[in-house]
Amino acid sequence: MNDVTRHEASQAPAEEALLPPVDIFEEDDALHLVADMPGVTLESLRVEVDNDVLSLEGEVRLEMPEGLSAIYAELRAQRYARRFTLSHEIDAEAIQARIDNGVVTLVLPRKRTHRRRRIEVTAA
Numbered sequence: 732m733n734d735v736t737r738h739e740a741s742q743a744p745a746e747e748a749l750l751p752p753v754d755i756f757e758e759d760d761a762l763h764l765v766a767d768m769p770g771v772t773l774e775s776l777r778v779e780v781d782n783d784v785l786s787l788e789g790e791v792r793l794e795m796p797e798g799l800s801a802i803y804a805e806l807r808a809q810r811y812a813r814r815f816t817l818s819h820e821i822d823a824e825a826i827q828a829r830i831d832n833g834v835v836t837l838v839l840p841r842k843r844t845h846r847r848r849r850i851e852v853t854a855a
Contacts, residue, residue: 748812751787751835759847762821762839768811769833776830778837780823785815787835 756763768776771789779786791809795801817823820841827838 748788748810751789751811751813753813760841762841764815764837764839766811766813766835766837767833768830768835770809771811771830771833771835773830776835778826778828778835780817780826783817783819783823785817785823785826785837785839786812787814787837788812789835 751766751768753767754765756765766787768787768789770791775790775792777786777788789811791811793806793808817839822840822842825840829836
């Protein structure tokens with residue numbers, strides 16, 4: 732994994748955030764990062780790049796239904812956080828992100844100068 736590496740120093744920021752499971756897929760011109768963050772919504776998701784560190788953070792907020800009081804509760808608000816160090820090959824300005832039912836998908840394009848290309852060979 733040359734293009735994205737885990738940022739060991741800050742894997743789990745304060746407040747005991749969960750590390751969402753992540754899959755990373757590769758194609759010639761980009762990487763695709765998929766993170767499972769159940770319960771996280773568009774409004775509670777934050778994706779940032781700062782000094783080549785990609786941060787994913789999201790919160791699950793639970794609210795007590797109006798007029799009810801809890802006598803037993805195992806569900807609780809939850810925070811997810813994950814950080815990755817990007818290589819110089821990734822075009823941080825062109826990263827795209829979307830969320831669908833708590834699954835966050837990022838497309839991390841490679842800079843043109845670092846994309847694999849086929850060289851045509853001619854016969855002499």
